[in-house]
Amino acid sequence: MDYERYDRVRAVTWNDEALDLLDQRVLPMQQARVICHDVGRVAQAIFDLVVRGAPAIGIAAAWGLVLASRQIQAKNGPEARVALADATNTLNAARPTAVNLAWALRRMNAVLANAGDDWRVMLANEAAAIEQEDLAANRHMGRLGAALIEPGSGVLTHCNTGSLATSGFGTALGVIRAGVAEGRVARVFAGETRPWLQGARLTVWELLQDGIPATLIADAAAAHLMSTGQVQWVIVGADRITANGDVANKIGTYALAIAARYHGVKFMVVAPSSTVDMHTATGAEIEIEQRNEAELLGYGGQRTVAEGVRAWNPVFDVTPAALIDAIVTERGVVLQPNAQRMADAWSGADA
Ligand code: MRU
Numbered sequence: 001m002d003y004e005r006y007d008r009v010r011a012v013t014w015n016d017e018a019l020d021l022l023d024q025r026v027l028p029m030q031q032a033r034v035i036c037h038d039v040g041r042v043a044q045a046i047f048d049l050v051v052r053g054a055p056a057i058g059i060a061a062a063w064g065l066v067l068a069s070r071q072i073q074a075k076n077g078p079e080a081r082v083a084l085a086d087a088t089n090t091l092n093a094a095r096p097t098a099v100n101l102a103w104a105l106r107r108m109n110a111v112l113a114n115a116g117d118d119w120r121v122m123l124a125n126e127a128a129a130i131e132q133e134d135l136a137a138n139r140h141m142g143r144l145g146a147a148l149i150e151p152g153s154g155v156l157t158h159c160n161t162g163s164l165a166t167s168g169f170g171t172a173l174g175v176i177r178a179g180v181a182e183g184r185v186a187r188v189f190a191g192e193t194r195p196w197l198q199g200a201r202l203t204v205w206e207l208l209q210d211g212i213p214a215t216l217i218a219d220a221a222a223a224h225l226m227s228t229g230q231v232q233w234v235i236v237g238a239d240r241i242t243a244n245g246d247v248a249n250k251i252g253t254y255a256l257a258i259a260a261r262y263h264g265v266k267f268m269v270v271a272p273s274s275t276v277d278m279h280t281a282t283g284a285e286i287e288i289e290q291r292n293e294a295e296l297l298g299y300g301g302q303r304t305v306a307e308g309v310r311a312w313n314p315v316f317d318v319t320p321a322a323l324i325d326a327i328v329t330e331r332g333v334v335l336q337p338n339a340q341r342m343a344d345a346w347s348g349a350d351a
Pocket residue numbers: 052053054055098158159160161162165166170171172198236237238239249250251315
């Protein structure tokens with residue numbers, strides 16, 4: 001497949017001096033960059049959703065630790081690890097649900113455990129490896145996931161799981177890119193993803209950059225769309241997949257899975273193995289991020305709801321494994337996931 005043709009956007013760029021982030025708060029009307037020279041700025045950018053999407057925040061955090069390493073003195077990796085503990089904790093606390101953040105920081109710290117006086121180089125190499133492996137995983141998952149889709153199918157996706165949310169190509173959007181390239185995906189629908197509008201502001205813009213036509217729907221139109229027979233698969237990403245195959249993803253994913261099952265539409269979750277958390281038994285144990293109610297009570301800084309009204313704003317939900325037809329990672333496809341199938345797929349892995 002001609003990857004460049006279908007994948008032109010890059011959200012996270014390391015330039016040896018600083019971390020350069022495409023500011024996702026102001027897309028698509030402005031293409032502004034936020035340049036982070038220190039770890040505090042990276043943690044704030046993750047919290048503020050300048051950079052977002054589970055794999056992308058893991059990658060940004062890894063580079064954040066590289067920036068932090070420039071502020072400390074240490075003779076070897078273990079010493080550096082102690083000196084970087086505060087930076088690690090600050091990054092880790094930026095967002096709770098996506099496990100990729102903790103995973104990337106664990107991986108960076110593990111490198112330090114065995115590093116000598118070349119620890120700075122090893123840390124930077126590890127961040128680069130995390131970024132490159134993510135792109136390779138996404139391209140591989142694209143092929144695996146697309147193979148499940150019958151030619152001429154319609155798909156519905158949620159949130160933004162594309163190059164904006166990863167090091168490139170995307171997870172669910174990677175499958176859609178590959179599916180379009182192979183003629184399997186004939187129609188792409190994207191839910192607007194209220195309240196932050198990742199679908200409306202990011203996904204359809206990203207697809208437009210790559211020449212993939214997509215139709216935006218209101219989230220509330222999803223069940224009706226399914227009833228018309230125009231979509232055969234719902235394809236989403238994940239922020240955390242637990243040992244029994246439950247999936248935490250953007251709020252609204254669970255409702256899509258229920259509607260899909262009712263209408264006989266298949267449901268696919270696409271995520272790199274860095275999103276799989278075999279140490280958490282079920283989705284019930286996942287911390288669901290709650291964000292500021294202002295995201296619901298207004299738009300663009302302008303209040304749209306009567307003063308005095310309060311809002312509840314959980315930004316992720318958990319889809320039970322029983323509603324999922326396929327989990328696609330770069331290690332392979334788990335059909336009809338459950339604890340046994342996940343354990344079989346992950347046996348021997350150092351997840
Ligand atoms: O709050 P966000 O925009 O970071 O949420 C992102 C999602 O829920 C994505 O679906 C998920 O991280 C997968 S991104 C490849």
